[in-house]
Amino acid sequence: MTSPVLTAAETRAAEQALFDAGITPVDLMERAGAGAAEAIVARFPAQEVLVACGPGNNGGDGYVVARHLAERGWPVRVAALAEPATDQARAMRAQWAGPVEAMPAVVPPLVVDALFGIGARALDPALARWLDTVPAVIAIDQPSGIDTDTGAARGRAAAAALTVALGALKPVHAIMPGAGLCGPVAHVPIGLPLSERAMLARIAPPALRAPDATSNKYTRGKVVVVAGAMQGAAFLAAEAAQRSGAGYVELVGDDVPFGAPFALVRRAWDASVLEDKRIGAVVIGPGLDASDTSRVRLEAALAIACPVVLDAGALTQLASDKDALASRLRGDDREKVRLLTPHAGEFERLFGPVGGDPLAAVRAAAAKTGALVLLKGATSILAAPDGRALVGPIASPWLSTAGTGDVLAGVCGTMLAQAAWHGFDPLEAVGAAIWLHARAAELAGPALIADDLLWSLKRAVAKA
Ligand SMILES: NC(=O)C1=CN([C@@H]2O[C@H](COP(=O)(O)OP(=O)(O)OC[C@H]3O[C@@H](n4cnc5c(N)ncnc54)[C@H](O)[C@@H]3O)[C@@H](O)[C@H]2O)[C@@H](O)CC1
Numbered sequence: 001m002t003s004p005v006l007t008a009a010e011t012r013a014a015e016q017a018l019f020d021a022g023i024t025p026v027d028l029m030e031r032a033g034a035g036a037a038e039a040i041v042a043r044f045p046a047q048e049v050l051v052a053c054g055p056g057n058n059g060g061d062g063y064v065v066a067r068h069l070a071e072r073g074w075p076v077r078v079a080a081l082a083e084p085a086t087d088q089a090r091a092m093r094a095q096w097a098g099p100v101e102a103m104p105a106v107v108p109p110l111v112v113d114a115l116f117g118i119g120a121r122a123l124d125p126a127l128a129r130w131l132d133t134v135p136a137v138i139a140i141d142q143p144s145g146i147d148t149d150t151g152a153a154r155g156r157a158a159a160a161a162l163t164v165a166l167g168a169l170k171p172v173h174a175i176m177p178g179a180g181l182c183g184p185v186a187h188v189p190i191g192l193p194l195s196e197r198a199m200l201a202r203i204a205p206p207a208l209r210a211p212d213a214t215s216n217k218y219t220r221g222k223v224v225v226v227a228g229a230m231q232g233a234a235f236l237a238a239e240a241a242q243r244s245g246a247g248y249v250e251l252v253g254d255d256v257p258f259g260a261p262f263a264l265v266r267r268a269w270d271a272s273v274l275e276d277k278r279i280g281a282v283v284i285g286p287g288l289d290a291s292d293t294s295r296v297r298l299e300a301a302l303a304i305a306c307p308v309v310l311d312a313g314a315l316t317q318l319a320s321d322k323d324a325l326a327s328r329l330r331g332d333d334r335e336k337v338r339l340l341t342p343h344a345g346e347f348e349r350l351f352g353p354v355g356g357d358p359l360a361a362v363r364a365a366a367a368k369t370g371a372l373v374l375l376k377g378a379t380s381i382l383a384a385p386d387g388r389a390l391v392g393p394i395a396s397p398w399l400s401t402a403g404t405g406d407v408l409a410g411v412c413g414t415m416l417a418q419a420a421w422h423g424f425d426p427l428e429a430v431g432a433a434i435w436l437h438a439r440a441a442e443l444a445g446p447a448l449i450a451d452d453l454l455w456s457l458k459r460a461v462a463k464a
């Protein structure tokens with residue numbers, strides 16, 4: 001249900017494992033370049049192309065791509081930024097039979113960017129300007145100049161028409177803004193050993209278990225959503241918990257109005273509502289204000305043993321005593337599952353600015369609090385206290401509308417309540433919720449409102 005994502009250093013270590021096993025750097029580069037050319041011809045009609053090669057192994061891949069495209073009848077020009085600086089790149093340069101020109105001032109319509117890969121520093125401004133004027137770019141391994149491990153982009157740049165990820169996905173392919181600049185990503189396996197236990201992985205469709213003859217409403221997960229002053233938000237979370245498959249959802253608050261969905265159980269708040277041993281998860285925060293009443297409810301929720309999703313107003317309350325976060329969230333009980341779901345503003349209030357390396361920021365927040373931390377945004381990043389992290393798909397920008405986070409909180413509640421039943425650990429369960437939410441947004445299409453996600457969640461579950 002996930003694809004491993006390797007940092008530049010992990011990629012180099014994986015390459016080294018192949019070299020240690022007897023594969024030569026030249027063989028590996030041939031494999032990478034041939035695979036990249038294959039991915040290109042599968043997606044583009046034959047046309048004039050300029051392959052721009054840098055001095056390192058990314059440039060070496062470029063010479064291989066050029067040779068393979070030419071063998072397939074493409075009119076190929078090759079330009080070099082500098083002479084190859086590694087043995088394998090030199091060997092590939094020697095195998096390119098055509099001319100090698102200096103970087104042309106006038107750019108052709110299609111350029112293969114084999115300038116820099118995982119070894120890149122910030123681009124020289126003139127080179128960045130040159131790349132930015134190319135109408136269509138196919139990036140080898142990654143667009144040149146974007147930070148491989150953070151996804152931090154150099155200033156103005158257009159998205160590539162295709163990025164061919166060699167051997168492994170890297171953070172640049174998964175985390176915004178870099179992921180957006182990669183355009184469509186084709187993963188070309190080159191035999192790198194990819195651990196199933198990678199510290200970072202991209203969320204793939206989860207394998208959800210369907211109810212069977214032995215199921216009843218409680219085995220399918222009881223989720224309690226604690227309402228506050230703004231009840232709409234809590235309703236969205238509660239119905240999202242229902243629509244993502246929970247068997248029993250209860251909305252507790254004051255004067256919760258009656259109406260659709262009629263399957264939603266409403267109860268007046270009283271601390272005893274959280275004592276039911278059948279509760280699988282509690283969601284608190286959507287619509288929660290800063291009143292004393294809300295504080296009492298938050299404390300009651302934090303006292304229970306089962307997983308608690310803390311969103312919106314609950315995060316604002318927690319931010320008022322940042323130093324006590326870890327002890328308030330888990331106390332002495334390391335087993336307690338607590339999920340914080342901040343957007344960037346809430347994250348900043350709790351932990352300081354996200355900064356240029358969101359993955360590192362989220363990991364640090366999880367380590368500090370002992371909680372799962374999900375930073376929501378165009379790509380959502382989830383980290384566990386032990387450093388494992390998941391990154392979600394690039395989600396529909398139409399999600400940037402009020403209430404969609406409340407829906408996600410409800411889905412998280414259901415997936416955490418059902419985690420053991422699906423065979424997920426808590427990190428995987430929240431990963432499944434992120435995937436379902438993104439898929440629901442895709443199904444809901446343009447101009448969605450949060451309510452639309454409730455219906456499309458049902459279809460997302462069916463597709464998982
Ligand atoms: N080792 C191998 O045989 C394989 C390498 N692969 C390719 O190799 C790439 C990594 O190769 P390298 O480690 O050589 O790194 P790069 O090719 O990314 O670049 C490294 C070289 O460029 C210079 N450089 C970096 N940024 C620069 C800048 N902004 N301006 C000027 N010079 C700059 C560096 O000093 C170094 O000489 C991967 O991204 C991938 O494309 C893959 O083909 C897999 C196989």
Ligand SMILES: Nc1ncnc2c1ncn2[C@@H]1O[C@H](COP(=O)(O)OP(=O)(O)O)[C@@H](O)[C@H]1O
Nearest residue numbers: 343376377378396397399400402403404405406
């Ligand atoms: N530009 C965007 N592209 C994709 N997803 C987005 C974008 N902006 C927000 N989202 C998603 O929409 C949801 C918004 O949540 P949140 O900010 O908590 O809103 P609310 O509090 O109104 O419910 C999150 O799941 C977030 O990942």
Ligand SMILES: [K+]
Nearest residue numbers: 113116140142
């Ligand atoms: K590149």
